[in-house]
Amino acid sequence: MSATFVGMPGFPEFPSFPEAAHEAVRDKTLRGNLRHATHTIRAKRAKAVAEVSDWAALREAGRQIKDHTLRHLDRYLVQVEEAVTAAGGTVHWAVDADEANRIVADLVKRTGEREVVKVKSMATQEIGLNEALEAEGIHAYETDLAELIVQLGKDRPSHILVPAIHRNRGEIRDIFRSEMSAWGRPAPEGLSDTPAELAEAARLHLREKFLRAKVGISGANFVVAETGTLVVVESEGNGRMCLTLPETLISVVGIEKIVPTWRDLEVFLQTLPRSSTAERMNPYTSMWTGTTGQDGPSTFHLVLLDNGRTDTLADQVGRQALRCIRCSACLNVCPVYERAGGHAYGSVYPGPIGAILSPQLRGTGSEIDASLPYASSLCGACYEVCPVAIDIPEVLVHLRERVAQGGQATRGGNKVVLKPAKGHAAERTAMRAARLALSHPGLLRGGQRLASRTRRFHPRSLPGPGKAWSGTRDLPALPAEPFRDWWQRTHAERGGQGGKDGAK
Amino acid sequence: MSSRDRILGRVRRALADVPPDDTPYEQAVSRDYLRQHGDRGAEETVDLLAENLVDYRAVVHRSDTAGLPALIAHLLGERGSKTVLVPPGLDESWLADTEVTRVTDRPDSTPHELDRVDSVVTGCAVAIAETGTIVLDGSPDQGRRRITLIPDHHVCVIRIPDQVVSSVPQALDRLVPARPLTLISGPSATSDIELDRVEGVHGPRTLEVVLVSGE
Numbered sequence: 001m002s003a004t005f006v007g008m009p010g011f012p013e014f015p016s017f018p019e020a021a022h023e024a025v026r027d028k029t030l031r032g033n034l035r036h037a038t039h040t041i042r043a044k045r046a047k048a049v050a051e052v053s054d055w056a057a058l059r060e061a062g063r064q065i066k067d068h069t070l071r072h073l074d075r076y077l078v079q080v081e082e083a084v085t086a087a088g089g090t091v092h093w094a095v096d097a098d099e100a101n102r103i104v105a106d107l108v109k110r111t112g113e114r115e116v117v118k119v120k121s122m123a124t125q126e127i128g129l130n131e132a133l134e135a136e137g138i139h140a141y142e143t144d145l146a147e148l149i150v151q152l153g154k155d156r157p158s159h160i161l162v163p164a165i166h167r168n169r170g171e172i173r174d175i176f177r178s179e180m181s182a183w184g185r186p187a188p189e190g191l192s193d194t195p196a197e198l199a200e201a202a203r204l205h206l207r208e209k210f211l212r213a214k215v216g217i218s219g220a221n222f223v224v225a226e227t228g229t230l231v232v233v234e235s236e237g238n239g240r241m242c243l244t245l246p247e248t249l250i251s252v253v254g255i256e257k258i259v260p261t262w263r264d265l266e267v268f269l270q271t272l273p274r275s276s277t278a279e280r281m282n283p284y285t286s287m288w289t290g291t292t293g294q295d296g297p298s299t300f301h302l303v304l305l306d307n308g309r310t311d312t313l314a315d316q317v318g319r320q321a322l323r324c325i326r327c328s329a330c331l332n333v334c335p336v337y338e339r340a341g342g343h344a345y346g347s348v349y350p351g352p353i354g355a356i357l358s359p360q361l362r363g364t365g366s367e368i369d370a371s372l373p374y375a376s377s378l379c380g381a382c383y384e385v386c387p388v389a390i391d392i393p394e395v396l397v398h399l400r401e402r403v404a405q406g407g408q409a410t411r412g413g414n415k416v417v418l419k420p421a422k423g424h425a426a427e428r429t430a431m432r433a434a435r436l437a438l439s440h441p442g443l444l445r446g447g448q449r450l451a452s453r454t455r456r457f458h459p460r461s462l463p464g465p466g467k468a469w470s471g472t473r474d475l476p477a478l479p480a481e482p483f484r485d486w487w488q489r490t491h492a493e494r495g496g497q498g499g500k501d502g503a504k
Numbered sequence: 505m506s507s508r509d510r511i512l513g514r515v516r517r518a519l520a521d522v523p524p525d526d527t528p529y530e531q532a533v534s535r536d537y538l539r540q541h542g543d544r545g546a547e548e549t550v551d552l553l554a555e556n557l558v559d560y561r562a563v564v565h566r567s568d569t570a571g572l573p574a575l576i577a578h579l580l581g582e583r584g585s586k587t588v589l590v591p592p593g594l595d596e597s598w599l600a601d602t603e604v605t606r607v608t609d610r611p612d613s614t615p616h617e618l619d620r621v622d623s624v625v626t627g628c629a630v631a632i633a634e635t636g637t638i639v640l641d642g643s644p645d646q647g648r649r650r651i652t653l654i655p656d657h658h659v660c661v662i663r664i665p666d667q668v669v670s671s672v673p674q675a676l677d678r679l680v681p682a683r684p685l686t687l688i689s690g691p692s693a694t695s696d697i698e699l700d701r702v703e704g705v706h707g708p709r710t711l712e713v714v715l716v717s718g719e
Binding site for chain 2: 040
């Protein structure tokens with residue numbers, strides 16, 4: 001793909017989804033990699049979920065906990081601030097990506113360090129933190145295996161959980177062989193493409209970075225308001241390394257990650273691992289509350305990030321997207337994601353959740369964001385698997401309406417009235433014509449009769465942009481007589497109820 | 505205006521459409537889910553723990569208190585360990601039978617020093633049968649989080665049946681949130697290559713769990 005990755009905010013020059021997906025669907029390797037990976041995880045997830053008989057109740061509790069938190073978010077944010085501060089941490093607030101990046105860069109500079117180790121984090125991807133730190137002369141090393149593959153390959157993430165899902169083992173071996181030496185310890189001689197050897201190569205490469213790291217940067221899966229506890233759920237142990245070995249820990253966390261009480265974790269620690277990696281429990285979960293004596297970092301900073309979340313919260317239909325716990329189950333079941341791949345979504349949040357999250361966090365102004373609500377067949381598989389019951393199809397339809405019709409939205413904390421997007425003029429004209437015809441029976445009848453009488457002259461395919469649609473379908477054949485005329489002719493005289501436009 | 509006030513103000517304006525709701529939190533969420541899955545006796549719960557630990561590639565051993573020192577000595581010997589990290593409050597009798605050099609974790613031990621140690625032996629706070637999870641909470645018999653992370657071989661001793669619970673909700677009930685907590689389910693693993701699980705990345709690649717019965 002030719003478009004360069006410029007971090008989350010904007011993506012102004014990124015092509016629309018259909019344009020970007022056009023290339024992806026022709027890439028046989030990519031299609032094969034995605035098909036293999038998504039089908040592997042789909043079956044495993046179904047099995048892991050079937051193991052717990054109360055899945056529906058857990059899902060409902062998860063939905064309610066998140067909805068309640070969002071409903072009282074102001075209160076819980078203040079509670080988080082108090083609890084984290086009381087536990088020895090420092091809380092910062094960032095309205096947008098720039099402010100968050102500035103806060104983190106300043107905190108790192110204050111330590112005098114020039115490099116940081118990072119735990120995989122969607123929030124820091126979203127704000128383009130690595131690029132911002134690089135501009136300040138600070139090297140950020142990604143330590144999650146998939147993030148490492150993406151970073152070494154100068155690539156873009158294509159999946160929430162497994163950002164290198166578009167790469168197969170052979171491609172990963174090639175990237176390790178050619179790129180590792182430029183970043184530190186080179187790949188071992190004769191590295192093969194077995195996953196175990198690749199994991200070993202990553203272990204050796206990152207070890208030296210973990211052991212000397214003085215600053216760690218993370219996100220968090222959950223923040224418990226009543227205790228100020230942060231939770232990071234991971235598999236490899238890179239998270240534990242970054243959270244416990246450095247002297248300074250900086251966590252950048254979206255304001256929607258809060259849960260009110262300690263007890264709430266009992267729901268999500270059951271639903272998240274099963275939904276994301278299809279495990280009963282992920283290998284490692286770390287929980288920390290501020291700083292603790294000699295165990296772990298002596299300095300802890302929490303950066304609370306808005307960056308479009310409050311705008312999303314203002315949308316009555318769209319706000320449910322903030323329930324998302326980033327499990328990526330919706331990506332793995334999505335027929336569109338499976339074929340188009342993650343890059344086509346032009347955002348660090350791909351797949352169905354990305355299609356409703358990105359246009360809300362960033363607004364529907366750019367070409368890519370206006371096209372994302374259409375990147376779906378509305379089949380509903382995403383809603384089915386979502387562990388917090390986000391009705392993704394409902395939000396997609398809602399956002400389509402906003403794109404095509406415009407209307408009220410909140411941007412940067414202010415209410416704005418959006419103009420209808422370009423490129424939907426034909427759709428709007430058609431809808432307006434339909435409204436006129438359907439509310440004027442005489443007009444409808446006249447139109448139908450005209451269409452029936454001229455049916456000999458109808459083309460077999462549509463002209464102009466309609467050609468793409470009729471290229472793979474037959475146009476519906478019109479009957480010689482409209483249904484309503486037929487009904488009247490064959491049923492009206494029998495004294496049935498279907499007389500003269502009396503059909504209600 | 506500070507960013508804090510701006511964000512809080514935006515949140516309040518965003519929620520202007522929502523009717524006020526003062527339901528206490530305890531009543532706001534319906535917790536119809538189960539406290540545990542299935543009905544098991546203490547012995548069956550321990551069996552389930554063992555089964556799930558093995559399923560995620562931990563190595564499980566059983567012993568009684570009297571046999572524990574010999575078993576630990578055997579495990580360290582079999583592994584070929586020369587050094588073993590010891591948390592400050594570990595029961596000294598556990599290591600009574602082994603000749604392996606003990607390394608005590610000091611507050612100023614550097615990560616590089618810990619990286620040279622072959623094994624670590626700890627107790628645990630609680631274990632979860634349904635998920636095959638052991639939980640460490642930094643108590644004196646478990647030590648700082650880093651000592652169970654850097655060495656490649658972790659031997660974790662669980663007292664059965666009293667340290668074993670069935671489910672995640674039961675485990676959280678027993679834990680103190682203010683302590684630094686680590687939930688461990690099998691050795692370090694990754695699903696990052698083709699979404700298939702492979703054991704052994706940054707954490708200990710070998711996790712041996714010893715289930716010790718009381719007498």
